[in-house]
Amino acid sequence: MIPNNACSALKALLDDRVKFDAPMSRQTSLRVGGPADALATPQNREEMAQLLALCSQHGLPRTFLGAGFNLLVREDGLDGVVICTKKLRRLEARSGPTVFAESGVSHASLTRFCVEQGLSGLEFGAGIPGTIGGWMAMNAGIGHREQKDVVLEVESISADGVKKKVLDSAALGFGYRRCAGLEHGAVALSALFQVRPASPKKVKAEVDRLLGQRQASQPLNAPSCGSVFRNPPGDYAGRLIEQAGLSGERLGGAEISRRHANFIVNQGGATADDVLGLIKRARESVRKMSGIELETEVRILGRISG
Numbered sequence: 001m002i003p004n005n006a007c008s009a010l011k012a013l014l015d016d017r018v019k020f021d022a023p024m025s026r027q028t029s030l031r032v033g034g035p036a037d038a039l040a041t042p043q044n045r046e047e048m049a050q051l052l053a054l055c056s057q058h059g060l061p062r063t064f065l066g067a068g069f070n071l072l073v074r075e076d077g078l079d080g081v082v083i084c085t086k087k088l089r090r091l092e093a094r095s096g097p098t099v100f101a102e103s104g105v106s107h108a109s110l111t112r113f114c115v116e117q118g119l120s121g122l123e124f125g126a127g128i129p130g131t132i133g134g135w136m137a138m139n140a141g142i143g144h145r146e147q148k149d150v151v152l153e154v155e156s157i158s159a160d161g162v163k164k165k166v167l168d169s170a171a172l173g174f175g176y177r178r179c180a181g182l183e184h185g186a187v188a189l190s191a192l193f194q195v196r197p198a199s200p201k202k203v204k205a206e207v208d209r210l211l212g213q214r215q216a217s218q219p220l221n222a223p224s225c226g227s228v229f230r231n232p233p234g235d236y237a238g239r240l241i242e243q244a245g246l247s248g249e250r251l252g253g254a255e256i257s258r259r260h261a262n263f264i265v266n267q268g269g270a271t272a273d274d275v276l277g278l279i280k281r282a283r284e285s286v287r288k289m290s291g292i293e294l295e296t297e298v299r300i301l302g303r304i305s306g
Contacts, residue, residue: 033077064187219263224263229282229294232292236262237286238263252274
């Protein structure tokens with residue numbers, strides 16, 4: 001619970017842009033999860049800094065939220081303040097050529113912008129869900145290309161809202177689905193991407209090709225969190241889960257997708273406990289079959305009852 005004086009301070013800063021006891025099932029792509037103590041949506045980077053400072057002053061835990069992908073919130077909900085970045089969405093072409101995008105810009109907006117502007121180099125992000133902030137934190141990408149290959153710099157702000165930094169690609173410490181420079185509470189405010197001129201028609205053709213591949217191989221017609229597990233070295237989590245005979249496995253309203261076994265989809269009425277149960281079942285089955293310990297890629301957050 002958030003103390004009354006902290007609730008009053010949040011309300012004074014954000015007015016109706018803070019909601020208390022906010023169901024996370026409405027904010028995450030899986031459509032499951034209990035309530036957060038508070039859901040706060042700063043309208044610009046200055047307000048973001050003030051919000052972070054307020055949270056630091058009152059000792060409130062913070063969780064950052066973009067589009068709600070790669071996130072599983074337990075049924076008992078989340079302590080502290082969930083900070084939504086969706087209003088940070090400035091997007092513009094700059095010299096170089098480069099593209100500047102704030103952390104709340106969605107993948108769809110970035111892809112559409114690059115097509116319209118005739119800017120190539122970021123097509124591989126087509127269909128990767130989420131926002132720029134999440135992309136940076138997870139070094140999002142596909143097999144042969146990730147954010148580390150296209151990001152020139154990221155502007156971040158410290159957990160207390162005091163210190164801003166501009167980190168170049170080398171200083172970001174990108175690894176497989178991680179960014180060391182954005183750990184320990186720091187959050188991305190914006191990113192600058194390297195691109196190159198191309199005809200809009202050519203950029204769109206590549207985007208359409210990659211979107212077609214995703215639609216053919218991933219369950220995009222049902223709520224999911226994206227990939228549940230990291231791929232182990234030299235193998236694929238989906239292949240191992242499928243080999244263990246778990247494609248189509250159901251628990252409550254959750255199902256291990258038949259189209260891609262590294263996705264768990266909400267077929268209607270699923271709970272976070274259903275999804276967690278399937279995650280446990282998949283890990284145990286793959287461990288028993290192959291000795292490989294699957295590590296989750298989805299962030300599992302929230303209170304643990306009992």
